[in-house]
Amino acid sequence: MRLQGKTAIVTGAASGIGRAIAERFANEGAKVALADLNAEAAEAAVEGIRGAGGEAMAVAMDVADEGAVNAGVQRVLDAWGKVDILVSNAGIQIVKPVEQFSYAEWRQMIAIHLDGAFLLTKACLPSMYANRFGRVIYMGSVHSKLASPLKAPYVAAKHALLGLARVVAKEGGPKGVTANVICPGFVRTPLVERQIPDLARQYGLSEEEVARTVMLKDTVDGEFTTVDDIAEIAVLFAAWPNAALTGQSLIASHGWCME
Known part of the structure; x- marks a missing residue:
């Protein structure tokens, strides 16, 4: 099992891509904290993992709330002693033209996709640095590379995750931490x-x-693209043994975006 002995936090893990990643991590031997705003759904996902023989916990978390992020990460540290892997995956979508977005909607999108990634990274890095090991994985998108109409804050935030990952990769490299971005179609x-x-x-x-x-x-x-496709890429980044693969983005989009 490629993640035996590792601990992971996956946000937005009650459903969709986040849940698939959490389940795959558990199958690979990791202890997984499923963080989600929907605590009840996260608990249901945890029960599924435990029923399959894995170890998991549910953590109620609003990723845009610094206090909630810090408390959630501390709960994982108290239970398992460390955080080895962070998957910042939580997200929402609002679709409309730029001129129809309210500022509140813009701020909400940026807060969840980008501020949440920053807050989680900031909270997890001290444990990773102390243990000289960490794998930070951000959930980007093809929209980290390309623009589409009607998605201004989403596209802006997903582009910004590339920059955040590259800085974390530069700062974290000497301390055993890598940072990469998954870009699904x-x-x-x-x-x-x-x-x-x-x-x-x-x-x-x-x-x-x-x-x-x-x-x-x-x-x-x-x-x-399927949730299983993305979960497999998450395992690739999480299990990669060294800094040869850091500061990178990997697109999985059935050829929609190529580079």
Whole structure:
């Protein structure tokens, strides 16, 4: 098992990509803290992991609240003594043109996607530095590389995660910490499912047309990326044995974005 003896925090872990990563980490031997605003759903996910023989805990956390982040990380430290792996995955989506975004909506999106990543990193790094080992993984997007209409704060935040990862990689490298970004294409999670009707209204298309002609039109095979695809990449970054792989971003998008 590639993560035996490691402890991990995964945010937004009650469903979708975060849950798949948490389950895969547990299968690979890690102790996993599933952090989510929805504590009840996180507990249900934890029970699933425990039922499969893994070790996990649920942590109620608003990633945009510094006090909640610090308390949640401290709970993991109190229980398991260290944090080896952080997966900053929590996110939401609001779809509308720039001029229709309220400032409050902009701030909410930036707070969850970018401020949350910063707060979690800041809270976890002291343990990683003390143990001379850490793997910081940010959930970016193809929108870390490309822009799409109607997603200004999301695209801005996902672009910014690349810069944050590169700084953490530079600062953390001498102390045994790597930082990388996963950049998925469209994954059919609850977050994406909620986007489809919004985009259908904005573009005047059917929901099926949105999936086919907006979301998947530039893929090589017309297929959604899966949560299992992304979980496998998370294990790759988490288990990588040295700093040869740091400050990088890995795109998994069925060819939608290539570099």
